[in-house]
Amino acid sequence: MLTGLAPTGGLALLVVPIDLEAPKGRLILPQVQTIRTILDQDSWCIVVKENALQAALDRLNQPPDLVITDSQAFSEVSVIVPDSVPLTSFSILFSRLKGDLSLLVNGTRQIDQLRPGQQVLMCESCSHHPLEDDIGREKIPRWLQQYIGGELQFSHVRGHDFPEDLSPYQLVVQCGACMWNRREMLTRIERCQQAGVAISNYGLTIAFAKVIFPRALQPFNL
Incomplete structure (x- = not known):
């Protein structure tokens, strides 16, 4: 997940908003897995909410080797974190861990080809109960429509449900697939490739719609 991004003994700063979608009393799986990966490679991490990010940076004697944020906080975090510090998101890390980052990046770039009235398929691997302003059902559709300057038609599937006819x-926008193994995600990517349909994931799509795509990919040299 973090190969080539955070050195052994290095410091990663994790930005974890606590909002309505955050489960009570615990972190979500991508955050937990990222922390465990950092510990396994004998690196360090600091975990803060977005409203404590500036204070955390100010208290460090040197900048972190990497900042990893929840994708929904990309805009505000990118303003605070100096351009010299690599920045990405948990979801983009999972596009690398669970899928093929290069293929998903290429699919994300096809957002520029979207036109009002076209159809986008939103896919969630798990079956959590949607809350108000849900990331997959409301926020990403809203940000995509703001980016292209018109309305799109959105369909939603969960779990292993996936249309035979794509x-x-x-465009297909897949969640981080933290509940899946890599083979399942690669199979979905392959289905989209066979159908000639672009596929992205939540974090990549948010970064693109928020116009910070190049910076979010800078740690990966893509």
């Missing part, structure tokens, strides 16, 4: 869709 031809109506111009």
Whole structure:
């Protein structure tokens, strides 16, 4: 997950918002797995909410080797973190861990080809109960429509449900797939490739729609 991004003995600063979608009393799986990966490679991490990010940076004697944020906080975090510090998101790390980052990046770039009225398929691996302003059902659709300057048609699937016919869709946006193994995610990517349909994931799509895509990919040299 973090190969080549945070050195052994290095410091990663994790930005973890606590909002309505955050489960009570615990972190979500991508955050937990990231922390465990950092510990396994004998590196350090500091975990803060977005409203404590500036204070955390100010208290460090030297900048962190990497900042990892929840994708939804990309805009505000990118303003605070100096350009010289590598910045990405948990979801983008999972696009590398669970899928093929290069293929998903190429799929994300096809967002520029979207036109009002076209169809986008939103896919969630788990079956959590959608809350108000849900990331997959409300926030990403809203940000995509703001980016292209018009309305899109969105469909939603959960778990292993996936249309046999992908031809109506111009874009598939998959969640981070933290509940899946890599083979399952690669199979979904392959299905989209066979159908000639672009596929992205939540974090990559948010970074693109928020116009900070190049910076979010800078740690990966893509």
